Amino acid sequence: MQRYSILWADDEIDLLKPHILFLEQKGYDVTPVNSGTDAIDKVADQHYDIVFLDENMPGMTGLETLTYIKSQKPALPVIMITKSEEEHIMEEAIGAKIADYLIKPLNPNQILLSVKKILDNKRLVSEKTTSTYQQEFRNISMQVGDARNWEEWADIYRKLVYWELEIGAAEGGSMNEVLSMQKDEANGSFAKFIDQEYQDWMNDPKADKPLLSHQLMKSKVFPLLKEQKPVFFIVIDNLRYDQWKSMEPHCIGVFQH
Template sequence: MQYSILWADDEIDLLKPYIMFLTQKGYEVTPVNSGADALEEVEKKKFDVVFLDENMPGMTGLEVLPKIKQLKPNLPVIMITKSEEEYIMEEAIGSKIADYLIKPLNPNQILLSVKKILDKKRLEEEKTNLSYQQEFRQLAMQYQDRIDHAEWAEIYKKLLFWELEIDRTENKSMAEVMNMQKAEANANFSRFITENYEDWLNEPKANKPVLSHQLMRKKVFPLLKEDSPLFFVLIDNLRFDQWKILEGLIQDYFSVEEESVYYSILPTTTAYARNAIFSGLMPSEIEKQYPKHWVQDIGDSEDEEGFNQHEEFFFQEQIRKSRMPFAVKSSYHKIIHNNQGKNLVENFTKLSQNHLNVIVYNFVDMLSHARTDMAMIKELAPDESGYRSLTASWFNHSPLFDLLKKISDKKGRLIITTDHGMIRVQNPVKIVGDRSVNTNLRYKQGRNLNWDDDSHLLVCRKPERFFLPKVNVSTSYVFTMEDYFFAYPNNYNHYVSHYRNTFQHGGVSLEECIIPFVYLTAK
């Protein structure tokens, strides 16, 4: 592809050696010797970049620049000047120049600036693809070995790093290879969970990660201080890749002190994982100690929040039992609607007087469920890349972002985490059960469950070993792994087409189980 350059300078004849140099490198250069001529050329011809001298008689470069931007807002302009005065640089940068060069010029300086603007995407894609290809084999060898939970977390982070890097390239030419490698890693991770999860819960000496019910005790309470408020923000359904997108949006306000992960318990759902977080107990222990506050996930209910009506009670109970060295003043807020988020921002002064403020944001969870049923959301988020973009758009315009800015202004401390992740499901597994079976697509519990293939399932016939409640003596749990989901034989084809390519949670996958815990301090 031959790029076209417009070069405006009142001493354009003296620049012929540079123009010849660019021509030899394959660029087409149109020289003009005034700002007026530059505007005339921009109006009638397409250019890929403009070199604009700042100090021209008549219209100066700084006067021509906004006029070019009015005509072609996305046309990159490189400002060239003899002056190093700061105000000129600031005015040019404020007018959204692409680069700034100071005379005397040299050919390589010019070529570098052009390549940085015109060839940046191609060069970055080539480098990204090459680097990923070099690490591909090393990653594959790692996750095929016998590794522990910490090593799996590092592999997942590396996979997400490359997924995000490839997603930023223009052609995404390695995306299919990346997806295949992530699918293979998920298959191996699912076998790892099958072999180890029960031991994590039942063997005191097992090498195990921090799990949902240990999160507050092991990672949050140790951060509490009498003289510095801590804000614990739980964004429901937030995957690690989505956190990395949010990190870029808040980096001007916070420094990351700790970026780690913990593992969600099974099922990876709001009803089980989030109740475990706030109670500090596994689900069967909650049911035993607080039978009036445990809502069983059975039957036809689609409303996950119905199972989490007592989070604040569990949270206060856990603080009461924690034996902190000082009396912890705390608050709990659940944000489901935008107005609730705005009200919280308006009442920020009260929050800053507490030692610990827990804020649960359900928007990402609502978005993922809405995506299942709303054609428009499906169009906006057809894949992981689209979903990340949608999450970033929401956050950018949300009261949550406003709240985080206030926390930063007051030099507060912040935790961002979640209760579980989600995965885009692709492959159906037929299952049969009675009306008491729960509706979640990634796991089922009930009596007399039957399925056609268990090669991608984790079956729990003794719920007590997973610390899960039993509705009756014959209750069992079964979890889908990787990107599989349950479908009923009745109206099977319609069911599958409706739910395939939707984001779901409750089962076993890297995306659902390994989730972010980030501790930040204000800049």
């Protein structure tokens, strides 16, 4: 059975020894520290599956520590613990993407439930993602071997990018290596396809080809200008499709407005 590692930062950490022992009896490894600075040092040097942060610590507060940890390891789940029920503190913590929020005095079962909810959900998502990609691996490999035109290659690339984002979000571990090998295979075959087709794309007006950069203005921009429609033409150089898919949810609302 996998043992999960927990970092717990609280300036009164000695008073929490019963809770720490309870978690250790349940199979978790707990590292206690008594300041936000110590928590940051530990996160930088070691792997943890989850972090408990006391909100009200002298020196670097829990919220300040949370902000720094998220800037370095955004996927690391953090549970904020506080004596205060002030709304603005909760809002700040939620805005910084905490995984859960607990109010002192703590109940051992309350702590265990929060840990299980976060870590088991993470495990189940990772297992489901890995299982589904394993089923898709063979289909994608067959597509790579059978691809004959640019539309089929575009479809392969969309699938590879989708799985790269899914496996990365689920921290797929060994599946990252398998996906990397499949991408290398696809890149090699695609390079051969481009070598065979590129001259026809450039010289044959009737060739089946994607929209190329030198045709972009004529195809997409000039028709709109002729209709006297307002046009915003934004050029972003060297943006990969996976980078766009990561940005897309944040951009769509801006473009719609």
